[in-house]
Amino acid sequence: MSNIALRCEGVTVSYGALKAIDNVSHAFQEGQVYGLIGPNGAGKTTLLNVLAGRQMRYSGQVYCGDQDISQHPAYERARMGIGRSFQIIKIFGEMTVAENLLIAAQSRRPGFQPFWISRRHDRKFREQLDSILELTGLTSYRDEIAGTLSYGLQRSLEMGVTLLPDPKILLLDEPLAGIGHHEIEAAMQLIGKISQGRTVLLIEHNMDAVMSLSNEIVVMNNGTVLACGTPASIRKDEAVRSIYLGEDDE
Numbered sequence: 001m002s003n004i005a006l007r008c009e010g011v012t013v014s015y016g017a018l019k020a021i022d023n024v025s026h027a028f029q030e031g032q033v034y035g036l037i038g039p040n041g042a043g044k045t046t047l048l049n050v051l052a053g054r055q056m057r058y059s060g061q062v063y064c065g066d067q068d069i070s071q072h073p074a075y076e077r078a079r080m081g082i083g084r085s086f087q088i089i090k091i092f093g094e095m096t097v098a099e100n101l102l103i104a105a106q107s108r109r110p111g112f113q114p115f116w117i118s119r120r121h122d123r124k125f126r127e128q129l130d131s132i133l134e135l136t137g138l139t140s141y142r143d144e145i146a147g148t149l150s151y152g153l154q155r156s157l158e159m160g161v162t163l164l165p166d167p168k169i170l171l172l173d174e175p176l177a178g179i180g181h182h183e184i185e186a187a188m189q190l191i192g193k194i195s196q197g198r199t200v201l202l203i204e205h206n207m208d209a210v211m212s213l214s215n216e217i218v219v220m221n222n223g224t225v226l227a228c229g230t231p232a233s234i235r236k237d238e239a240v241r242s243i244y245l246g247e248d249d250e
């Protein structure tokens with residue numbers, strides 16, 4: 001029996017009369033990949049924001065392991081091992097690949113010490129940088145200007161930035177969005193690789209991708225969890241097909 005990595009309990013987010021999330025409870029087991037699907041406006045990003053601590057105006061609780069982290073801001077949750085990527089790409093386009101990783105590493109260091117203060121840390125960082133570049137397939141692009149890379153490679157870089165603090169829990173908001181056909185396979189392989197040994201929540205509209213990468217699918221609609229189960233069972237679920245798969249599967 002595996003342990004629970006992340007859990008939300010009775011979470012509600014309201015925007016005026018609209019409930020973007022309506023009393024959602026779900027437990028995410030350690031080491032599993034969860035595909036979070038549902039139509040536009042279902043509340044997927046909002047739920048990820050609640051879990052990451054970027055949406056603090058909600059009722060209900062969020063737990064990381066046994067700890068109630070409902071009041072913890074995003075940076076504290078990041079320190080506890082919760083990493084996230086964004087629906088819209090967030091890298092510095094005018095800097096090189098390596099500089100982007102350096103900036104990300106620096107801004108996360110306790111006390112914001114400049115990297116040149118500690119030679120020892122500098123060496124450790126270089127090793128870490130090399131392994132992130134290799135993992136994301138960016139070794140030969142390390143000195144390229146990030147904004148000149150293909151969109152798929154920019155996404156890989158963003159993933160590298162997210163992976164720098166070695167988060168145990170990864171919250172990914174549409175990591176394949178906008179990636180061209182010829183780069184999808186590589187991007188999926190990267191997601192598969194970084195999912196090993198981690199708990200992953202993956203919001204994704206690409207059905208084939210999310211079904212093949214996930215152990216469990218959580219279907220949201222109108223701010224609630226409509227269904228959850230294995231990819232095979234979700235594909236067969238009539239209610240899910242009528243609200244979602246039907247739209248996308250033709």
Ligand SMILES: Nc1ncnc2c1ncn2[C@@H]1O[C@H](COP(=O)(O)OP(=O)(O)OP(=O)(O)O)[C@@H](O)[C@H]1O
Pocket residue numbers: 015018019020038039040041042043044045046047
């Ligand atoms: N800051 C906000 N103010 C008002 N309404 C918001 C705000 N953010 C989200 N919403 C609304 O909350 C609902 C859920 O939005 P959310 O972004 O979580 O959906 P989503 O499932 O991620 O959709 P998509 O697939 O389009 O990304 C939508 O109706 C959206 O319009």
Ligand SMILES: [Mg+2]
Pocket residue numbers: 044045046087
């Ligand atoms: Mg969204």
